[in-house]
Amino acid sequence: MTYVHTELGTISGVRYPHYEVFKGIPYAKAPIGDLRFKAAQPYHGTLDGFQALEFGPVPIQPPNSLEAFFNVSPQHYKQDEACLTLNVWRPKQTSPNDCLPVVVYFYGGSFVNGHSAQDLYHPHHLVSQEKVIVVTFNYRLGALGFLDWASINDSWDNNLGLSDQICALQWVHQHISDFGGDPQFITAMGQSAGAMSIQALLLHKTAHAMIHRAVLLSGPLQWMSSREGKRKAQEFETLKTQYFPNPPWHQLTSNHILTLMAHQQMKYGKTKGLEFLYAPIQTASFHHTFEHLRLPVLIGQTKSEGDIYIKSERHTLSPQQFQKVLRRQNLDVPPTHQIQTAQQQRDWITKYYFHQPIQRLTQQLAQVTATWTATFAWSRPSHPNYATSYHILDVPFWLGHLDILTAHGLSLTHHEYQLSHQMIHDLCYFAATGTCSWQKTKIYK
Incomplete structure (x- = not known):
C-alpha cells in the first residue's frame, strides 16, 4: 500500500515494484438524480481513508467489439451513470516535492464508447520508464454525455461530457501536487474522440488555460452545430x-437511454463509426x-487510418450509403465508382477523414504556436491483425502496451520494444519541455 495526504483526506493506493497507482477517485459529484442532465460539479466530499484500489464503474455505453481486441484478456466492466472517477499513475517512491510533469489522457471511442479501466489505457509501463505522472479518467458518453439536453429542458445543459x-x-490542478505532480506542466493527450475533445477544450474560452501542452492523435475535430x-x-x-411515453426523463433507466440511442442510430443506417451521432456542440x-x-502541440496520425473501419470486402458500406454519410457531414461526395471496393473506401477514409483534415489543423495551429507532427507507420504485413498501420494501432506503442499485440499472436522483436521505448521517451520529453527533438515531422516505423 501507499498513501497520499490531500486536503480531501488521506488516500491509499497500490504500490508495485516500479510504479504506484490510485484508482477510482471521484473527481465530480455523481451525475444522477437532479444532476443527471447537468454539467459536472466538482466533488468536495471527504476522501479521508479512501481506498483507491479498484477502478470505478465505467460510463453507460453500447457493446464495442474493439474493446476486447485492445485488451490483454477478456474482461467484464460494471457500467453505471455514477462513473466520474479518475486514476493517478506515478513512478515508485514519488514524493510531493518531485513536481513531475503530468499527462492527462482522454480516451477515444466516437463519443459513444471508451473508459479508463480498459487495459490499453493502463500507463504503468510509461510511468515505470519515465519520470512523469499520468492521470486517466472517465467522462460521460453517448446521449448522456453529448446530447443537447438544454434543447429538451432549459434548466439542463449540453456538452456534459466536455x-x-x-x-x-x-481536480488535477487542485490536487496533483499532493501526488508529486506539477500543476503548471499539464499535457492533455488524447486519441480520436479524445483528441477532438482536447481541441474543443483548447477553443473553450476558459478551460484552455488549464492545458499547457497538447498531444492530438488521429482526431481532427468535427463540431456539431x-x-x-x-x-x-x-x-x-x-x-x-x-x-x-410515460416515465419522465429522470426515471428512464440506463437501458432505456441505450435503447433510444440504438433506435436513433437505426435512423441513420450503418456508418462504420464514420459519422458521429453525438459530438461536441x-x-x-x-x-x-x-x-x-500559446502552447506547444504535437499532432499524430497513422499511415493507414482508414483500414480499421473497412476491414474486408464483407465490411464495405454500399457506395450509396457511403455517399449518404458524407453528405450528412457536408463532405465532398465521390462518384460511386471511386468507393466500390474495400480498399477504395479505406483509402478514401484515410485521406479525406484524417490526413487532409489533420494537415489543415496543423497549418492552423502552426500559424499561432509551436507545432510538431508525427506519423506512425509501423506494421507487420505477415500478421493478419497488424498488416497495416491503422487507426488506434499507435496507442499501444505510445502507452507501452505491446502485451496487447502478443495476446493476439504477434511475436515481438527487439525493434517493437525499442520503437515503443522511443515513442514513450519522445512523449515525456515533450510533456517536460514543451519541445520535440525533431524539426517538423517524425515517422515511427
Whole structure:
C-alpha cells in the first residue's frame, strides 16, 4: 500500500515494484438524480481513508467489439451513470516535492464508447520508464454525455461530457501536487474522440488555460452545430415519446437511454463509426479560431487510418450509403465508382477523414504556436491483425502496451520494444519541455 495526504483526506493506493497507482477517485459529484442532465460539479466530499484500489464503474455505453481486441484478456466492466472517477499513475517512491510533469489522457471511442479501466489505457509501463505522472479518467458518453439536453429542458445543459473533462482538469490542478505532480506542466493527450475533445477544450474560452501542452492523435475535430444539436435532441425526444411515453426523463433507466440511442442510430443506417451521432456542440462558450493559443502541440496520425473501419470486402458500406454519410457531414461526395471496393473506401477514409483534415489543423495551429507532427507507420504485413498501420494501432506503442499485440499472436522483436521505448521517451520529453527533438515531422516505423 501507499498513501497520499490531500486536503480531501488521506488516500491509499497500490504500490508495485516500479510504479504506484490510485484508482477510482471521484473527481465530480455523481451525475444522477437532479444532476443527471447537468454539467459536472466538482466533488468536495471527504476522501479521508479512501481506498483507491479498484477502478470505478465505467460510463453507460453500447457493446464495442474493439474493446476486447485492445485488451490483454477478456474482461467484464460494471457500467453505471455514477462513473466520474479518475486514476493517478506515478513512478515508485514519488514524493510531493518531485513536481513531475503530468499527462492527462482522454480516451477515444466516437463519443459513444471508451473508459479508463480498459487495459490499453493502463500507463504503468510509461510511468515505470519515465519520470512523469499520468492521470486517466472517465467522462460521460453517448446521449448522456453529448446530447443537447438544454434543447429538451432549459434548466439542463449540453456538452456534459466536455464538462466532465473540464472538471477532471480542475481536480488535477487542485490536487496533483499532493501526488508529486506539477500543476503548471499539464499535457492533455488524447486519441480520436479524445483528441477532438482536447481541441474543443483548447477553443473553450476558459478551460484552455488549464492545458499547457497538447498531444492530438488521429482526431481532427468535427463540431456539431448548435442547430444540428437541437435537431438531434428533438429527434431523441420524439423517440422517447414513441417508445417510453410515460416515465419522465429522470426515471428512464440506463437501458432505456441505450435503447433510444440504438433506435436513433437505426435512423441513420450503418456508418462504420464514420459519422458521429453525438459530438461536441459548438456554442458561444468557444472561440472560433486558435488565435488565443500559446502552447506547444504535437499532432499524430497513422499511415493507414482508414483500414480499421473497412476491414474486408464483407465490411464495405454500399457506395450509396457511403455517399449518404458524407453528405450528412457536408463532405465532398465521390462518384460511386471511386468507393466500390474495400480498399477504395479505406483509402478514401484515410485521406479525406484524417490526413487532409489533420494537415489543415496543423497549418492552423502552426500559424499561432509551436507545432510538431508525427506519423506512425509501423506494421507487420505477415500478421493478419497488424498488416497495416491503422487507426488506434499507435496507442499501444505510445502507452507501452505491446502485451496487447502478443495476446493476439504477434511475436515481438527487439525493434517493437525499442520503437515503443522511443515513442514513450519522445512523449515525456515533450510533456517536460514543451519541445520535440525533431524539426517538423517524425515517422515511427
